[in-house]
Amino acid sequence: MNPIEGHLPTRSPLHDILAPGGIAVVGASADPTKRGYKAMVGLIKDGYRGEIYPVNPKADMILGVKAWPSVTAIPGNPALALICTPAATVPGLIAECGRRGIKGAVILASGFAEIGEEGAALEREMMEKARAHGVRIIGPNTSGLFNLHHRINLLSLDNVKPGGVGIISQSGNMLLSLALEAQYNGNVGFSTYVGPGNQSDIGFNDYLRYLGEDENTRVATLYVEGFRDGRKFLDVAREVTAMKPVVVYKSGSTEAGQKAASSHTGALAGSYAMTVDLLKQAGVSVVQHSDEILPVAEGLGLLQKARGKRVAVISDGGGQATIASDRLAEAGLELAELSESTRQQLRDVLFPQASTVNPVDVAGSTDANPSLLATCMEIVAADDNVDSVFLVGMFGGYSIRFAESLLGDEMRGAEAMVDLSKSTTKPLVIYSLYTPIKPPALRRLHEAGLPIYASIEHAVRVLAALGERGQYLAQVERQSRERSVEPVPELTALFREAQADGRDLFEYEAKRLLRDHGIEVPLELVVRNEAELAEAAGQFGETPLAMKVVSKDILHKSDAGGVKLNVVGEAAMREARDAILASCLAYDADAEIEGILVTPMAKKGVEVILGVIRDPIFGPVLMFGLGGIFVEILEDVAFRAIPLSRRDAEEMVDQIKARKILDGVRGEKAVDKAALVDLLLKVSRIVEAYPELSELDLNPVIVNADGYAVVDARVIVERGHSDNTSADKEAH
Amino acid sequence: MNPIEGHLPTRSPLHDILAPGGIAVVGASADPTKRGYKAMVGLIKDGYRGEIYPVNPKADMILGVKAWPSVTAIPGNPALALICTPAATVPGLIAECGRRGIKGAVILASGFAEIGEEGAALEREMMEKARAHGVRIIGPNTSGLFNLHHRINLLSLDNVKPGGVGIISQSGNMLLSLALEAQYNGNVGFSTYVGPGNQSDIGFNDYLRYLGEDENTRVATLYVEGFRDGRKFLDVAREVTAMKPVVVYKSGSTEAGQKAASSHTGALAGSYAMTVDLLKQAGVSVVQHSDEILPVAEGLGLLQKARGKRVAVISDGGGQATIASDRLAEAGLELAELSESTRQQLRDVLFPQASTVNPVDVAGSTDANPSLLATCMEIVAADDNVDSVFLVGMFGGYSIRFAESLLGDEMRGAEAMVDLSKSTTKPLVIYSLYTPIKPPALRRLHEAGLPIYASIEHAVRVLAALGERGQYLAQVERQSRERSVEPVPELTALFREAQADGRDLFEYEAKRLLRDHGIEVPLELVVRNEAELAEAAGQFGETPLAMKVVSKDILHKSDAGGVKLNVVGEAAMREARDAILASCLAYDADAEIEGILVTPMAKKGVEVILGVIRDPIFGPVLMFGLGGIFVEILEDVAFRAIPLSRRDAEEMVDQIKARKILDGVRGEKAVDKAALVDLLLKVSRIVEAYPELSELDLNPVIVNADGYAVVDARVIVERGHSDNTSADKEAH
Structure with a gap:
């Protein structure tokens, strides 16, 4: 679906649950080591303005709040219950919650599906009660939640402040880690946190929709071990990323990680490379290292997006300019080519020995006058060849390193950078080696909402994410809905016949299917x-x-x-x-x-492979790569969820490492990429039109400068289900 | 040369210069913005015990120290001069220094070779004076130096403490950045820092030899934009790495970075992939991200090396255990398979829901008893299947997150970890999400010399470096000198004849050369x-x-x-x-x-390529890769400096991504790797024996399960120099 045309059809029911007027704390306790104590303290200390109902049959009062012997005994109408009691008590309590009109329950206990069959049975029992009594379930096996703008802090974290970063994390430690990083290295505040745990009811897609709608959330940040309904997640992500950035760290990039994840949340990891491709297709900013999550979320939440990949580097040290240049190139970004007018303006303000070729190295020009760095940033930001500005070096520390008297000039420089950030449409990304000290000029930038990075590597990940987001949004705006095709009755009949015979399509039938939909099959x-x-x-x-x-x-x-x-x-x-x-x-x-x-006679050319699978998590997915060792040995393939946009198809062809071969090597002509893109789109439409098609394999397709020819085609037929979509649903 | 047999033949002359009994500060100043002021303050404040001779014709006293009008007027015998005056004054001052018996001069000024031909001429003039007057040159275009154990701090850095990390950095900002990181995130002290600048005299290899000999240096850490004499550096590195770890960050991993580096220090960057391979061959720990330099140096300097790649992970959060598992696998490390006895011991101390399969997830067992983490570390450290122990999670923060009463238990845990670090031969690598807060238990670990990491990603880089270093040292110990071969007079005559004719070897001559040295050429x-x-x-x-x-x-x-x-x-x-x-x-x-x-008839098999080049920086280098697209498109090749050890040759074959093809795909048999290794070694020996051989190209060599056949051979002859080594020297 085109995200620009799309809109979130209904308001998420999670708003009521995550911003409730009253909260029942089942298992509330006066014992400081218990979660039922922590939650009470968190609510009271943060000044939660709704009613709090501690439930504990053994206490009359807990932390000064009247306690109730059972959920049913509660007099008011809390929308949310936090259940701190052991797993075995949960199904019964859910039924009580339902009878009391409670809409949502947070289940902290572990001991459900993640421990094996016995736990899975308990989880099913819990879900039966939940459905029967209309209670939505957060968890089980979750660390809980907070909603700081509503003063709901069920984790009793005392180092988080309200802000724009929403977090959904299957790891409680990850939340703690982000909170500490935010406190010590950044200026980051949080909106809502939820640990989805085993996602037995509410899943990532539901939480993402909520964060998309939540006006306090500027950037949605997710740590994901496994999706339950990946296809739904992609659909929601496409809608949300059109409005605000979505950052995902997906674990399970290796087999070792996938095994660890599955013993942690019982989640299926799925193919990592495929997951990353599909998330990016939906506009998600995928982060591959855990220590980059907060920097990237902060940057996407606070900074302008970049129109493109051309970065201007301003540096007061040649070595760090060099490091920045290496990292930018590795990240697929470019050093902007500064215009002659820009270079002249830089020469006018800098020492003669300064390098005005990007990366700009001020070469000592700013040692006695650090605000000149802001001037340089202004000059390059005004250059049409520049999409983003990257300051690298010791800004903020001049008054520490050289002379205290430079402090005033540094503060003026910071002020000028703040002004620039307001007047320019380009992101200003700042790395300072003095970040750990938080000197006054850097504090000023922080207060004004400009993030400061302590690592060139992290800053470059932010620049890359800003550039990718800018380019994604630009193509989303341009993109029109790809037309779909109607199934042809005679071809549908071929599928039915094959289904009746319990076989797949014969090769000639598969080729006819393709040919009849305009694909070149000799x-x-x-x-x-x-x-x-x-x-x-x-x-x-x-x-x-x-x-x-x-x-x-x-x-x-x-x-x-x-x-x-x-x-x-x-x-x-x-x-x-x-x-x-x-x-x-x-x-x-x-x-x-x-x-x-x-x-x-077979064409001469490059062998490529197109494959379609119905992934149990993500549904129909198209795979593209070069034949032979490229797929088998190098795993150099691109994935996109079907249906593809034209841009998706173009990016697939350009994404593979072997694209150089498509561009022509050893004097060969480049292959006809437009024909290849057309083929990918036609296959996507065929898969949409025939739900009876389960898998498809075009291997090889020979492509050359004059077009392509499908040499071999195989179509696997969906067995026993005429409606493939419903079949998929049952598999979950 | 075999590092175990080797020894540093003479003591480096740098000891005298870098730990001088007296220092002349030429251009000493009372103006706080001048380097000549900073250096004076640094020496005085740090309590330098030698004589200080400020040189300034316009002052009688500077900061309370008697000043001298010129270098020649100095009454004493300083070994070192710090020259803070502009570039044009330098040649004359060097001559004066020489006449005064000064052995070394640090030249801060820029404006030499890095700015182009004019500066290069000045640099040559300076070097003529230096050679004529026996003065060794540090720089020019350097940020200076310190030697903290001798209270010499010419940079006047006030946040560094004496310790074991020696630093040679072509970036002054990099030093500042490492110093700030060391102060805020680590417990790291420094020995000597030198900025080699343009290396017009003293180069990286000289500094590395000095750090190798320096007893205060536990780990040598280098930021390198370009080597002048890379071959010499490799030779020194091989000797030093046998004694202590050497960490190198080499800039110029991309073309953009190489251009930036060359405008910064005028250094030739050379091929990055080749440089990395050659450094690793010499036992160097190569770091690829600038923010990993200090963590890796700290870890290598403080921790035991690992015997192998099998890591045991102890974690108090499943999510972070999963992240750690992914990063370990990506870094080529393995999750150790814990023995049944180890798992039983873990079960005895942990909750039943804990996972005792590596990664071990304590699943709440330590929430009320964090010292149990130390117990788990002891248990896994005793397992023979484990080479290193990785603690992941919130240790140090239990008393903050859960209850203050846990502090005593955390301190006991820290004490137990310190004890374990002393009794085990295995490294304990600790990541804590509470690192930014530096809670008491983490401070205790720091004080005892156990580094604490703030990023799982950085901790894994440390584990990888420890494992690689352990494996490198083990193979160095095992390795015997590969025998060399004598040149055959008839074959030498072929080269002479070709040289006389101004041509390269004919193909049949090249093949004869190979055949006569036992290489299979049909x-x-x-x-x-x-x-x-x-x-x-x-x-x-x-x-x-x-x-x-x-x-x-x-x-x-x-x-x-x-x-x-x-x-x-x-x-x-x-x-x-x-x-x-x-x-x-x-x-x-x-x-x-x-x-x-x-x-x-040509064998059927896999096409591989062997190439020999004489690199202007590193001398003779052997390249190996698979033919066709692997070399041309994917640049999937391995490099080693000649001569190769057997281990080098084996690693070359295993290093390339396409090794799966050598191992046999689609039912093909694996190729005869032993024969391939033998071929690589024979080529290495031929190159050693015939300095007249400039380049060699075996393309293709067909290799299969029964051996190999060299199909095509090309030998380029060194022109006009009978001694290739001396020719190389002249090129510098």
């Missing part, structure tokens, strides 16, 4: 007699042909003399046919010969 | 007459042969019918010869035919 005719030969000759004209014996008795066609190549014209075809028949009968006098297959 | 005979045919038939016996016309007039041999394949036996050879001659004369009656080339 014609193959089986010639059984003189008339068919004449007809084939008429159809192929002067095209050089390959002719091959068709006989179940002759396996090694070449050995039997059953193959003739480069045959041109009717006379030659007849001669070749006669030679094949003679030779094959000489080879095996008893061979039953059905006919001679006639088809144009 | 025999090729040119048959010109009946007798030669009979002789060839005798030599080849029943081997299937390829026969090809040899004629300068026939370019397209196949079109002319000039090729016959799979010819077996004398009769068939004669028949093929006759057919070729008849066919070729029919094709071109005037063709002059020299004879028929007879050679065994």
